[in-house]
Amino acid sequence: MNMRYLLLALLCFLLPLLSGCKDQSLLTNLDQRQATEIQAVLQKHQITSTRKALGKGLFDISVKKEDMGIAIQILEEYQLPTLSRIEVTQLFPSDALVSSPQAEKARLISAIEQRLEQSLLTIDHIIDARVHVSYPISPTERIIPTPHASALVFYEEGMLDNDQLGEDVKAFxxxxxxxxxxxxxxVLLYPRNINKFNIINNQIHQNNPDTFFSSWLFISLLLVIIVVIITTLLIIYRRKxxxxxxxxxKSDF
Incomplete structure (x- = not known):
């Protein structure tokens, strides 16, 4: 009976250790595209992440406790998670009530802006992009004003030629x-120093030897507990x- 109590005590001691080493949730209720984008960016900056399916096409992204702070900064820099992609069928559903021509045009312009932003983000080393289009929605003059457009683009410093990028965005x-x-x-272009996160991440791990020590301590304790449990079970089995x-x-006698 004492052995059973000892085994139960060891298991109770093991459970907090297992819960303490679990990753912490960074973002949840993400679709597959958003989860993939976030994991790709974190991997680029040497941060390990895990994806957990929540059902209905939604996912949860978790990282180690010591990486939580730098991971949040990286996502803020990249403006992640991005919004879900806009489809024309979402803006103009077949069962929607008929709206005014001005409202329809305003929604269409907004959709065009978002689609242009999404297309610009597919270019390598572009971190974030914003596009604004000025179209006359309900012109009252005989001469229709010409449309204008402006783009705000953030890109990784040192990875793209500023002049060439500006020409490409304007042509696009x-x-x-x-x-x-x-x-x-x-077109307004602003470089961002993304490589600083790699330096900060390396400094965090180098200046925090407790992380390495605690990992080995946990593994050592886990092995000791497993050996003790197996030994206890063998003792109980041999006694029985x-x-x-x-x-x-006695029955033979």
Whole structure:
């Protein structure tokens, strides 16, 4: 009986250790695209993450406790998670009530802006992009004002040529409209030092030897506990076996 109490005590001691080493949830209720984007960015900055399926196409992303702070900073820098992609069928559902032409055009312009932003984000080393289009929704003059567009792009410092990127973005927006004058397109580019997160992450792990020590301590304690449990079970088994043999010998007499 004492052995059983000892085994129960060891298991109770093991459970807090197992719960303490679990990863902490970083973001939850993400779709598959958002979860993949976040894991790719974290992996780029040498941060290990785990994905857990929640059902209904949703996922949870977890990281180690010591990586939580730097992971949040990285996601803020990359403006993640990104919004779900806008589809035309979502903006103009077949069962929706008929709205005014001005409202329909405003929604269409908003959709165009978001689709342009999503397309710009597919370019390597672009961190974030914002596009604004000024289209006359309900012109009252005989001469329709010409449309204007502006783009705000954040990219990784030192990875792209600033002048070439500006020309590419302007050409991309210009060719997305039939009546857009290239002179009416403004592109603002801002570099961001993303590599600083790799340096900070390395410094955190180098200046925190307790993380390495605690991992080995946990593994050592776990091995000791497993050995103790196995030894306890063997002792119980041998005692029961000896007791059965003793009972059999007594029955023979």
């Amino acid at each position: 927006i210009h060719n997305s409209f039939n009546d857009m004058d290239e002179n009416n397109i403004t 076996k000896a007791q059965r043999e003793e009972n059999n010998d």
